[in-house]
Amino acid sequence: MPRMTMLSLVLLLVFHVSASWAASASVYDNFLQCLNTNTNPSSTQLSNIIYAENNPSYSSVLRAYIRNSRFNTTSTPKPVLIVTPSASSHVQASVVCAKQLGIQLRIRSGGHDYEGLSYWSDQTFIVLDMFNLRTxxxxxxxxxxxxxxxxxxxxxxxxxxxxxxxxxxxxxxxxxxxxxxxxxxxxxxxxxxxxxxxxxxxxxxxxxxxxxxxxxxxxxxxxxxxxxxxxxxxxxxxxxxxxxxxxxVPETVTVFQAARHWKRTHRCCFEVARGGANHR
The missing domain is CATH 3.30.465.10 (Uridine Diphospho-n-acetylenolpyruvylglucosamine Reductase; domain 3)
Structure with a gap:
């Protein structure tokens, strides 16, 4: 009985992953077709700037700019596509196509986001990763x-x-x-x-x-x-x-940090405040 249960779980997982990849592939095809329609012909192969979940590079591209480890887990919702524009026209077409397909667009620039809003969502979404546009x-x-x-x-x-x-x-x-x-x-x-x-x-x-x-x-x-x-x-x-x-700026700029111990600072401030009150 336990063996049958384990087999059922494995089959369910395989089915879920397959269904997810199939949906991603469908979105990929539609998005790529839309991108080609709305982008002027260029030397860039548009299929090279789009990563679906079944692409071998998908995980590495997604994780490259996730700065908050809380959102770098298997349970974190993943984008159906990652688009990495190399020209402003790719950005323009991506906005138009995401709108046409009714898919939320998340824009990532560096990934320093406390809430991870640039690379996850509770809705079906695409990440527009700007790392190629860095001139x-x-x-x-x-x-x-x-x-x-x-x-x-x-x-x-x-x-x-x-x-x-x-x-x-x-x-x-x-x-x-x-x-x-x-x-x-x-x-x-x-x-x-x-x-x-x-x-x-x-x-x-x-x-x-x-x-x-x-x-x-x-x-x-x-x-x-x-x-x-x-x-x-x-x-x-x-x-x-x-x-x-x-x-x-001067040729040499000095930056420093001053650390304060809370208990010592609290006592110091209390004594200053008390001293000021005594002089009133």
Whole structure:
């Protein structure tokens, strides 16, 4: 009897996996066909930027940018497809096709997300992973830089330092954080007091809206431009790139952390407060 029960469980698992792969394959075919219809002919083989669950590289591509281990488990809902655009036209077509197929789109840029919202959902979903869009173009004469959403903070800082030792950008200190998500969320960093948040230094942007249109600051209007600077990643469209204002910095910048023991700090603050009260 136990042997029959075990056999039934194995068969059920095999059936479930097979059904899942079949559904994924169906979505893959429909999505690929839609992508070909809505993308201008290019040298990129579109089938090479889409990963279904039966693709041998699917798991490695999915896990590459999962930064929160809580969502890197077998029970975590998985996307039916992972799309890795290498051009803005791929992003535009992906938005249109996901909308046509009625499938939720999750946008991932770096994967530093406490709730894992860029790579899991309780609904059928596709991950649009921006890691191929990571070009950084620095213009020292203009004191600006165009950086694509899939680049990381470390890559941005490195490219700036290649061109100048006295220019920088006020953003976070973790080098693997993605530009798209960091700036969409505000962009807190160590130069905050002098230069403000990262979003305070955004000059322009490229975004794909829900209709699949690629818009810059002029085309999107000031209201939407304001909203994408801190309104959260994926809330108003897919950020493709930001134009950022470089700031002047000394050639050597020192950053440090001061650790405080809670009990000692609490006692110190209590004594200061008590002393202040006695002097009233």
């Amino acid at each position: 950084v173009t620095v213009d020292i004469e203009d004191s600006s830089v165009w950086v694509q959403a899939g680049a990381t903070l470390g890559e941005l800082y490195y490219r700036i330092s290649e061109k100048s030792k006295v220019h920088g950008f006020p953003a976070g200190v973790c080098p693997t954080v993605g530009i798209g998500g960091h700036i969409s969320g505000g962009g807190y960093g160590n130069m905050l007091r002098k230069f403000g948040l990262a979003v305070d230094n955004v000059l322009d942007a490229q975004i794909v809206d829900a209709k699949g249109r690629l818009l810059d600051r002029k085309a999107m209007g000031e209201d939407l431009f304001w909203a994408i600077k801190g309104g959260g990643g994926g809330s108003f469209g897919v950020i493709v790139a930001y134009k950022l204002k470089l700031v002047s």
